[in-house]
Amino acid sequence: ICGHLDRLDRIFERMLLEIRPDVVLLSHMMRHSPAYVSIAHRWGVPVVMELHDFYSVCERAHLERVSGELCSGPEGGRACAVHCFAGEDDAPGKSVLRTSLFHRAVTEADALVVPSRFVADYFRDIRGPGSQVHVIPNGITLDTGVKQARERPLEGPLHLASLGALTPHKGAHVVVEALRMASPLSARYTLFGGITQPYTCELREVAKRVEGLEMRIYGPYEPASLPALLADVHALIIPSVVWETFSIVAREAMCCGVPVIASRLGALPEAVREGENGLLFTAGSSSELAVLLRSLDADRMRLDRMRSGIRSTDWISVSERTSRLEALLEEVWAVGVRQTTTDAEREETEALRALLAN
Numbered sequence: 001i002c003g004h005l006d007r008l009d010r011i012f013e014r015m016l017l018e019i020r021p022d023v024v025l026l027s028h029m030m031r032h033s034p035a036y037v038s039i040a041h042r043w044g045v046p047v048v049m050e051l052h053d054f055y056s057v058c059e060r061a062h063l064e065r066v067s068g069e070l071c072s073g074p075e076g077g078r079a080c081a082v083h084c085f086a087g088e089d090d091a092p093g094k095s096v097l098r099t100s101l102f103h104r105a106v107t108e109a110d111a112l113v114v115p116s117r118f119v120a121d122y123f124r125d126i127r128g129p130g131s132q133v134h135v136i137p138n139g140i141t142l143d144t145g146v147k148q149a150r151e152r153p154l155e156g157p158l159h160l161a162s163l164g165a166l167t168p169h170k171g172a173h174v175v176v177e178a179l180r181m182a183s184p185l186s187a188r189y190t191l192f193g194g195i196t197q198p199y200t201c202e203l204r205e206v207a208k209r210v211e212g213l214e215m216r217i218y219g220p221y222e223p224a225s226l227p228a229l230l231a232d233v234h235a236l237i238i239p240s241v242v243w244e245t246f247s248i249v250a251r252e253a254m255c256c257g258v259p260v261i262a263s264r265l266g267a268l269p270e271a272v273r274e275g276e277n278g279l280l281f282t283a284g285s286s287s288e289l290a291v292l293l294r295s296l297d298a299d300r301m302r303l304d305r306m307r308s309g310i311r312s313t314d315w316i317s318v319s320e321r322t323s324r325l326e327a328l329l330e331e332v333w334a335v336g337v338r339q340t341t342t343d344a345e346r347e348e349t350e351a352l353r354a355l356l357a358n
Helices: 001-019 036-042 077-084 091-108 119-128 172-182 199-208 222-231 248-255 286-298 300-308 318-335 342-358
Strands: 023-027 047-050 113-115 134-137 158-163 186-194 213-218 235-240 260-263 278-281
Touching: 001 036, 023 036, 036 047, 036 091, 047 091, 047 318, 077 091, 091 119, 113 119, 113 318, 119 134, 158 172, 158 248, 158 286, 172 186, 172 199, 172 213, 172 286, 199 213, 222 248, 235 248, 248 260, 278 286, 286 300
Parallel strands: 023 047, 047 113, 113 134, 158 186, 158 235, 186 213, 235 260, 260 278
Antiparallel strands: none
């Protein structure tokens, strides 16, 4: 780990000296060195760090332990070593070093950009009061001028869909179980996105035993195809069982005129105005979702009302997000570096690296 980070640090510093930027934007730190912040500061260059997930505090990115439990944080690296990387060579040392390095990067960056209030609150607690944490929602690439408000047929099976990778933490199994509990209910459940095994096979086997359910699974899709793919979908379900930090798919669905049913977890409630453009249910609660789906099936006009409740302000375009980000970069550049790494902090980091290397 130390040698890998050292190589990245040297490459970054060389690039910094060649380009001589006014400000550095770190869009994602996965597989990169957290020391980029202190290196840029050493050369008088301010840094804006974007945090799209929890990778800076969780190597698994979702604050989810290997057991499936939600995690509140690394606890200085101790929680990571015990719950996620137990048995690996020098797991405690690696976890403590990683946590220390990323904590320093997050606290020293001149500004953080996050996609939701939920993420902003989490990292403000780490950075302290008065810290520069800016909420700039992620933009969507669909034509955002007018939502696609095509009428959905009120008769026939209730057509539900989910978007995104088919992995356990995305929670499609919660929907299948809810449909089993809601049976007999005539429903179609269509899943669009990357397929992972054996989870997908397990879903298919369970779905076969659900009376009245027709489940279809497709692979990856292009966002531009979503208006056509969702044309006859009554509602999009986002049944995540981990703390989502934003949810682009919720905004994409709404842009296509499809209301959203989502877990009441993480940043998802920020996307859904309950009863107006969608509904919320307790994460992981198939029984609560089953009751909700039965009520929607009995009152299809409620779906129409929620579709009408979708506003064009429920999402922003990529160009609007870019404009907001550019404005922030200008602001940070005008102020300059707010904080630099002290000699004592550099010595502490080197001591940690040396300890791990030995």
